[in-house]
Amino acid sequence: MEKQKFLDLIKGQLIVSCQALEDEPLHGSSYMAKMSLAAKMGGAVAIRANGKEDIIAIRNATGLPTIGIVKRDYPDSDIFITPTLKEVSELIEAGTDVITLDATLRERPGGTSFQEMVCFIRENCSSLIMADVSTIEEGIAAVAEGCDLISTTLSGYTPYSPQIDEPDFDLIKKLASRCHVPVIAEGRISTPDEAIEAFKNGAHSVVVGTAITRPQVLTKRFVEKMKRVEIKSS
Numbered sequence: 001m002e003k004q005k006f007l008d009l010i011k012g013q014l015i016v017s018c019q020a021l022e023d024e025p026l027h028g029s030s031y032m033a034k035m036s037l038a039a040k041m042g043g044a045v046a047i048r049a050n051g052k053e054d055i056i057a058i059r060n061a062t063g064l065p066t067i068g069i070v071k072r073d074y075p076d077s078d079i080f081i082t083p084t085l086k087e088v089s090e091l092i093e094a095g096t097d098v099i100t101l102d103a104t105l106r107e108r109p110g111g112t113s114f115q116e117m118v119c120f121i122r123e124n125c126s127s128l129i130m131a132d133v134s135t136i137e138e139g140i141a142a143v144a145e146g147c148d149l150i151s152t153t154l155s156g157y158t159p160y161s162p163q164i165d166e167p168d169f170d171l172i173k174k175l176a177s178r179c180h181v182p183v184i185a186e187g188r189i190s191t192p193d194e195a196i197e198a199f200k201n202g203a204h205s206v207v208v209g210t211a212i213t214r215p216q217v218l219t220k221r222f223v224e225k226m227k228r229v230e231i232k233s234s
């Protein structure tokens with residue numbers, strides 16, 4: 001999808017992250033296709049998804065634009081969201097509208113730089129590039145390398161970013177005021193009010209994952225809270 005059209009489509013809207021890793025009960029592209037269809041019925045305008053198979057299944061089921069990542073662990077790096085050109089190539093094959101890269105300043109597997117990843121994408125496809133960051137410095141660096149959008153996804157997931165239970169509204173605000181690309185608020189957004197708060201802090205769009213698409217986590221939240229209070233039954 002053409003850049004401005006995509007940015008207009010997601011502006012002020014909800015993107016749902018439909019992801020289930022191998023150790024999760026809903027793992028599998030048929031489940032993710034259904035999940036994304038449910039998100040579309042609820043009004044989501046785009047889907048963030050992990051892996052070529054899921055991305056293709058989601059596009060076929062919904063027709064919605066996809067924001068693609070490939071999560072993969074490498075022994076020589078802490079980066080796990082689209083770490084190398086191999087994962088980028090898989091996303092190009094999937095035909096995803098947006099390719100999302102970890103844009104933290106940490107060493108990538110094999111020593112590939114963020115800049116090389118951006119050049120490779122620009123040379124080989126027309127997908128937009130989203131940079132997942134955890135700090136304002138990473139956001140500024142990613143914009144300087146030419147990314148199209150920035151997302152707060154990794155705040156709380158690098159040891160040097162705030163380890164908080166809530167969304168990182170402060171980072172959303174700083175990125176929105178200092179970077180000239182649209183800022184996507186992502187990570188631990190659990191309620192509609194938090195989504196609205198993200199927009200008030202300058203977010204262009206909001207991504208919600210767990211609070212919509214990970215029922216085992218939502219179930220656990222109920223159970224854990226219920227354990228902490230004495231329930232008086234009649």
Ligand SMILES: CC(=O)N[C@H](C=O)[C@@H](O)[C@H](O)[C@H](O)COP(=O)(O)O
Nearest residue numbers: 017153157187188189208209210211
């Ligand atoms: C850190 C990391 O691996 N984040 C992943 C990125 O794609 C997903 O597991 C999250 O579900 C997604 O970012 C949405 O966030 P939340 O599920 O908190 O709404």
